[in-house]
Amino acid sequence: MASHRRPPQPGLVRAGRVTVLSAAAAAAAVTSALPAGAASHDSPADVRSKVEGLYEQAEQATQQFDAAREAEARLRGELDALRGESARTQQKVNDLRDSLGRVAGEQYRDGGIDPTLALLLTSDPGGYLDRAADLDRIASERAGQLRQLRAAQRVLDQERREAAGKLAELTRTRTELGAHKRTVLGKLGEARRLLGTLTAAQQASVGLGRADDGRTAFGGAVPDLPDLPAASGRAAEAVAAVRAALGMPYSWGSTGPTAFDCSGLMYWAYQHAGITLPRTSQEQLHAGQHVPLAEARPGDLVIYRGDASHVGMYVGGGKVIHAPYPGARVRYDPVNMLPVDAVVRP
Template identity: 55%
Template sequence: MVSHRRTSPSGPVTRTGVTVVSAALATAAAALSGPPASADPAESSAAGRGTATGRLGTLYEEAERATEKFNGADERTRRLRAEVAHLRDRTARAQERVNRMRHRLGALAAAQYRSGGIDPALRLLLSERPDSYLEKAFALDRLNAAQAGELRDLQAAQRALEQQRRATAAKLADLEAGRRDVARHKKDVQHKLAAARRVLHGLPRNVRAAYDRAARSDGRDGMLPGLPDLSGILPTPGRAAAAVAAARAAVGAPYAWGSTGPASFDCSGLTQWAYGQAGVWIPRTSQGQRGAGRQVPLSEAQPGDLVIYRSDASHVGMYVGNGQVVHAPYPGARVRYDPVGVMPVAAVTRP
C-alpha cells in the first residue's frame, strides 16, 4: 500500500521562496537561453529575462494577496447585506405593530368622543410621540387601567421601532463602507494583473511560449519532473475523501480571481468549493481557512488537509498525498498538481 505521507523532509518546507509562476518562468528562461556565453550582451540578456520573470512572479503574488482581500471584503459585504435585509424586515414588522396599536387606541378615542367628549389624556393619540406625554405622571391618573396598559404597550413598541431603525442605519453605513472596500481591492487586483500582463507581453516570444505551456499544464503532463502516480492514494475516509475527490475533479479548470467554481476558481475558492461538495463549510479566504480546523505538522499531513502558504496566509492548496497538493496557482494558469513545498508553508490545517 502506498503511503500518503511525504517521505522527504520532516517539518515545514521552506526551501524555496518563489511562487509557482516565477519558478516555472525561471526554469523556462534558463532552458531557452542555453549555456551562458562569454560575451557580456548574452549575460545581460539572460539577466534581463530573469529580472522580468521575477517581476512577473512578484506581481502575481501581489495580485493574489489583493484577491484574498477582495474575497474577504466581498464576504463581509454579503453578510452585511443579509443582516440589513433581516433588520429591515424586523423594522417593518415593528412599524406594523405600532400602526395597529395606534389604530386601536384611535378607535377608543373616537368612541369616547361620540359618547360625550374625549378625555384630554387621550389626545396624545393624535401625537406621533405619545411617550413624551406619558412621561408626565398626571396623565396616567386620567386613564383607566385598560387605557394605561394600551398606551404603555404603544410606548414600548415605538421605542423598539426606534432601536430597529438605528440598528438598520448603522448596518447600512457598514454595508456602504464594505462596498467601498470591495471596489478598492477589486481595483488593486485589476491594476496588478494589468501590470503582470505588460511584463508578460514584454518577454521574448520563446520565453512567453514556455510560460504559456507551463500555465496550461495540470501537473500531470511531464512539465514537473518526477511527479508521482497518485492513482493509489486513498485519503482519510469521510468528508476529507469527498473533498479530495472534488479538488482532483477540478484539475484543469482555469484560475479566475474571485471565483468559487464550479467552472473556474481562485485558490481559496477551490478549497472552499471542494469542502462544500463534501457538505462542509469553511471560510472564503485563505486567512480564514488557516483557522478552520486543527493545526498539524506538515510531516503528519493527510489527504484533505489545507496547506497554507506564505507568512501572510495569502495562498492555500489541498494536500492529496505523496507530497502533492492540488491548487489554483496564479492568474492565467489552471488548477493543477504541484509539490507541497512549491512555496513556503506557513501552516497545515485539518478541517
C-alpha cells in the same frame, strides 16, 4: 453542514522556504507601477521576478476582496432581516394606535378630550408619554395599551437605528470591495504589460501561464501518487472533487464550478464533501486541527506564506492541487513550492 473547527495544535512544522520559483522571485515585491517603457529593458528573469511579485500582491488583494464580498453578503442578510422586523413592529404600532384611536374617538363623541386622543394628536408621542405622570386618569385597559405602544415605539426606533448602522457598514464594505477590485485589476494589468514586453519564446521560457501548465489533466499525465488514505471519508470526497477540477482556469474571486481562485477551490471541494469552509485562505488557516507537514494526509489544507495568502490541498506523494495564479489552470505542484505556513485538517 458546517465544519467542526478545533483550535490549532502545537508542534506545527514550518517547512523550509523552498520554492520552485527562483530566489529572486521569492524576494520580489513590486509595490508601484513601472514607468512607461521601463519594462522593455528587463531580462526575462527580471520580468518573471516582477510578475511573480505582482501575482502575489494580486492574490493578497483577492483574499481581501473575497472577505469583503462575504461581509457584504452577511450585512445584506442582516439588513433585510432588520427591515423585516421593523415592518412587523411598525404594523404593531399602527394596530395599537388604531385601537386607541377608536376608543378615544368614541369618548370624544361622548364629550371631552381624552389623554389618548392627545397622544394621537401630538407630534411627539414618545415625549408626551414620558411627560405623562398621571395614568390613573386613563382607564386601565387603555393604560396597558399605551404602555404596549410606548414599548413598541421604542423597539421600532432601536430597529431603525440598527438598520441605519448596518446600511452605513454595508456602504463602507462596498467601497472596500471596489478598492480591492481596483488593486487586483491594476496588479494583473501591470503583470500583463510586463509579459507583453517578451517575445513568445521568452514568455514560454518564463513559464507563467498556460505554457507552465503541464501538471494538469489537460496538459500532462496525472502523477502516480502513493495509496495514502485520506484523513477521513469526507476528506477523501474533497480530494476527489479537487482532482475533478484539474485543468479549470484560475479566476480571482471565483468558487467554481468552472473557475476558481485558490481559496475558492478549497471551499468548492469541501462543499462537495458536505463541509462548508470559510471563504478566504486566512480564515481557512483556522478551520481545523493543525498537523505537522510530515504527517499531512490527502485532504489537508496547506496554507502558504506568512500572511496565509495562498492555499492548496495535499493529495499525497508530496503534491498539492491548487489554483496557482491568473493565466494558469488548476494543477499539481510540489507541496514545498512556496513557504508553508501551516497544514490544516478540516
